[in-house]
Amino acid sequence: MRRFAAILLSAGLSSGPVAALQPLHENPTVVNGFYAIGLADEVRKNCSSISPRWLAAYNYLRALEKYARDEGYSEAQIEELVENKKEKEELRGRIRADLAERGATPENPEGYCTVGREEIAKGSVAGKLLRAK
Structure with missing residues (x-):
């Protein structure tokens, strides 16, 4: 059995065809994650009674990066998206x-x-990045 598995692996047959990754800026998990971060940022900059949860935002951003790496995106692809002014x-x-x-x-x-309090109340990703003072 081990020999058969080794043959399949060396022939590239065990995992089937490798699908191409969609562009990172089109990945729904990444797009929705950056949307939540951006929404929370706009709220905290424009509402003095709501403050950011900096540590939660940092950890969420790191989790998005890890997700992208785990999906097979390279560090260069991740950096390209982070630095892409047009996408931002x-x-x-x-x-x-x-x-x-x-x-x-x-x-x-x-x-x-109002939006910030609504997001906090419903426990959305953006809401978890905010705190009402």
Whole structure:
């Protein structure tokens, strides 16, 4: 049996065809994770009654990096996404549009506090990165 397994492994037949990884900026887990971090960041910057949970945010970011590595993405691919200004701006625009739909705008700063308290109350990923003072 060991010999058969060794033959399969050496022939590359045991794991079947290797699927190509989707671009990291399209990976739903990564995109949703960065969205949650960005949402929490926008709330904490615009609402003085909500503060960040820095350690939770740091740990969550590290967990996302570990997830990407475990999925097979290289350090270079991870770094490329982290440094990609175009992707950051697109995500920031999406977050700000979503916040505006929920009533959080520069003209209505209390809306950020409302969104933050809602996220905290429902225990969302973004909410877990925030603390009401």
